[in-house]
């Protein structure tokens with residue numbers, strides 16, 4: 575089992591869905607978890623309360639990613655709360671999970687929407703990493719949540735997939751850059767994962783997504799969180815720059 579006692583972690587977009595499951599799992603392994611959210615303050619509060627009720631440690635951090643000052647807002651609050659809880663601003667584990675999803679056929683994509691998707695899914699994670707680098711110690715962890723759609727063709731997902739392709743470049747290039755400090759950087763790529771949205775309650779939609787996986791089901795967020803917890807652990811110290819397919823065999827074709 576991963577043991578993250580005395581580690582600190584930031585999970586972006588942890589107010590719901592996959593990020594929430596990652597925050598809960600890392601906290602269960604003993605990490606102090608910063609539960610980042612954009613607009614879902616109440617939901618993030620419930621995640622923090624749930625972690626504390628289970629004996630874990632967590633606090634919430636608000637910042638809208640996308641606007642120019644979003645990363646500064648995030649780190650001002652993160653650093654203050656890390657200092658308060660631990661007496662230091664050390665951040666051992668960074669999980670870039672927050673992301674926007676959405677579809678548009680090639681003929682329907684607007685420049686404004688494209689820019690917003692890129693800003694949230696690719697630009698913000700790069701500058702989050704940049705800002706986190708002075709806080710992450712040797713042997714730290716960076717995990718980027720991408721999507722199987724960088725390997726699975728779906729024309730209406732081209733913009734979203736482009737943003738995730740850009741995100742994956744952070745893994746490749748930063749893994750090399752940070753290797754001498756033994757900081758690992760990896761990509762986790764889920765397929766359809768039940769994030770609690772209404773889409774997964776529509777039987778026909780759920781069935782269509784399920785049949786893409788070799789297991790004939792959509793993933794539960796906990797299945798993705800378990801892989802993230804492994805990559806965050808000492809046992810995964812020799813894995814860096816990798817693309818970890820957590821699509822339940824969707825990419826097998």
Ligand code: NAP
Pocket residue numbers: 586587588589590591592593610611612613614615637638639640671672673674675694719720721722763764765766767768769
């Ligand atoms: P979700 O349920 O929609 O939750 C998204 C999270 O990201 C929320 O906590 C949201 O915060 C936060 N967020 C989104 N935009 C933000 C912004 N501009 N500023 C700050 N926070 C923002 O998403 P999910 O399905 O769990 O997906 C999580 C990650 O996994 C995403 O990167 C997604 O691309 C990836 N993924 C998902 C699937 C899937 O099938 N669900 C498959 C493959 C990959 P607030 O609500 O508080 O604003």
Ligand code: 2V4
Pocket residue numbers: 675676720721722723724726764765766767773783786821824
């Ligand atoms: O189809 C996906 C997929 C999806 C969806 O299911 C709809 C959702 C949850 O609103 C957004 C979404 C995000 C994704 O990253 C994927 C996905 O990764 C995926 C899908 C279908 C086949 C392979 C995939 O990797």
